[in-house]
Structure formats: structure tokens, C-alpha cells
Amino acid sequence: REDASYLPSRPGEYVSPRDLAAQGSQPWQNGGGPSYDPFAGRRTGPDRGSRAVVLAAADPANAYGAALGWPEPPEGASHKPGRKAGSLVVLVDGELTLYMERGGKTVLAWPADPGADPADDPRLPVAAEALATAARAGSLGTVTVERVNGTPALTSPLGALLESAGFVATPRGLRLRA
Structure with missing residues (x-):
């Protein structure tokens, strides 16, 4: 696919393989299309919002x-x-x-x-x-x-x-x- 409409709209948003399949694309079938990093935007260290x-x-x-x-x-x-x-x-x-x-x-x-x-x-x-x-x-x-x-x-x-x-x-x- 040429467009990246199946990618998340916000950084750090997770898109599961099931969501991709529902949209007609498998993550292993991108055919060289844009890659998706499910951990983009993830916290890298503790802060006052730590759990x-x-x-x-x-x-x-x-x-x-x-x-x-x-x-x-x-x-x-x-x-x-x-x-x-x-x-x-x-x-x-x-x-x-x-x-x-x-x-x-x-x-x-x-x-x-x-x-x-x-x-x-x-x-x-x-x-x-x-x-x-x-x-x-x-x-x-x-x-x-x-x-x-x-x-x-x-x-x-x-x-x-x-x-x-x-x-x-x-x-x-x-x-x-x-």
C-alpha cells in the first residue's frame, strides 16, 4: 500500500496485527511500505508519574x-x-x-x-x-x-x-x- 492510513494517528498509539488485518494489510505484507514501531513515544525513564x-x-x-x-x-x-x-x-x-x-x-x-x-x-x-x-x-x-x-x-x-x-x-x- 502506498498510503500510511493504517498507521497510528498519534505517536505511541498501538496498532495490533489484528487491526491491520481488519484493514486488509498484514504487518509482514507491507511490501516495503512504511514501518511501524509500536514502542515509539514510550517512556524511557521514571518520572513523577511512575507507577x-x-x-x-x-x-x-x-x-x-x-x-x-x-x-x-x-x-x-x-x-x-x-x-x-x-x-x-x-x-x-x-x-x-x-x-x-x-x-x-x-x-x-x-x-x-x-x-x-x-x-x-x-x-x-x-x-x-x-x-x-x-x-x-x-x-x-x-x-x-x-x-x-x-x-x-x-x-x-x-x-x-x-x-x-x-x-x-x-x-x-x-x-x-x-
Whole structure:
């Protein structure tokens, strides 16, 4: 076909092979016509509109520890993440961002740039808010985070992000009640 009427009208719009077949053209039958990139206009990195998902670490939807290996623990962390009962992961746009051990006392965080200020990473506030939302919904009960990446939560740079998400400072750490 000489015209490109079967191509999407907006960048990033997806046209399935079934739609093309309904219009009388198969993607493999373009005969040298214009090609179509279904991923054109797709986001290339996280932003404030990122999507966070809180999952049980052992949930089959969590690929880490099953299909994907766990990343190395953050600097200063004394333990490794694992697919353990009661542990949680927070994925932001599919990337592991936070790991909370059973009971919520310890959180591991993987900023995009470990050397940069955590407040500059757009994924971490989104992950902290998702964790707080899950706790407020009653999924976690009362959570008191005592350590983040091996340092006390009250003095950790990530502690400020948890506080801005709704955690409250207590003598033991940062607490959020359902």
C-alpha cells in the first residue's frame, strides 16, 4: 500500500496485527511500505508519574529471586533480600526500589544513583508513598521501620522520604499505623 492510513494517528498509539488485518494489510505484507514501531513515544525513564506496586516478596508476580537475581545489597546493609514469607518488595516501573523484611523493622532501598542524594531520585518518593498507602490500607498493620540500608531510620537520608509519605518519628524508628 502506498498510503500510511493504517498507521497510528498519534505517536505511541498501538496498532495490533489484528487491526491491520481488519484493514486488509498484514504487518509482514507491507511490501516495503512504511514501518511501524509500536514502542515509539514510550517512556524511557521514571518520572513523577511512575507507577509503584507493592508485592509480597514471594509473590509469583515478583520476578526478583526467581527469574531475575536480587541486586547486591546497598552499601552498609547487613543482610540480603530474599523471597521470604512476610517480606515485601516495592517495584517502581518494574524495577526493584524498596525491600521490607518481615515485621517492617528493616528496609533496603536501591536508588537509581547510589552516590546521589536520595531525594533527587524520582523513584524513591513514589515507592515510599506506595508503602505508606499499603500500610494505611491495613495490609501491613502497624509498621515501625528501625533501619534503612543498615543505618537508623531516623538519621537515614531515606527516612525523610518515609516521613514525607506519612511515617511518624518515634524513639524506636519511623512508625505508620493502619
